[in-house]
Amino acid sequence: xxxxxxxxxxxxxxxxxxxxxxxxxxxxxxxxxxxxxxxxxxxxxxxxxxxxxxxxxxxxxxxxxxxxxxxxxxxxxxxxxxxxxxxxxxxxxxxxxxxxxxxxxxxxxxxxxxxxx
Numbered sequence: 239x240x241x242x243x244x245x246x247x248x249x250x251x252x253x254x255x256x257x258x259x260x261x262x263x264x265x266x267x268x269x270x271x272x273x274x275x276x277x278x279x280x281x282x283x284x285x286x287x288x289x290x291x292x293x294x295x296x297x298x299x300x301x302x303x304x305x306x307x308x309x310x311x312x313x314x315x316x317x318x319x320x321x322x323x324x325x326x327x328x329x330x331x332x333x334x335x336x337x338x339x340x341x342x343x344x345x346x347x348x349x350x351x352x353x354x355x
Contacts, residue, residue, distance in 0.1 A: 249278075256281075257274055257278060258274075259341065260338055260341040260345065261274060261277055263340075264338070264341065265337075268333055268337055270329075270334070272330065272334055276334075279323065280319055280323070280330060280338045281338070281342065283319040283322040284315060284338075284342070285303065287314070287318040287319065290318075291310070293305065293306050293310065316335055316336060316339065319335050323335070
């Protein structure tokens, strides 16, 4: 995984584990030029979407995020992230974003953050 960036070095161990899990879950044939920074960007954009939907509460003093119960429209989230990536000049495809979404969900299920449907 291409993760020799300052941003990856600044991640908490659990966040780094998540990014590494996601990156390794994406088949090499779909990875293309995707980097760890791209995965971080997509995860941040997914959180931005949730915040706009009222599904995340951010403690302004600590920056801690609390995820609230609610349904996430994955198609709307995908489109939101695609727009954000395009605006940022990133060459991240819809397939890659979907794979990141799927891997993040799987990680969350395996670590007890989400319930399997």
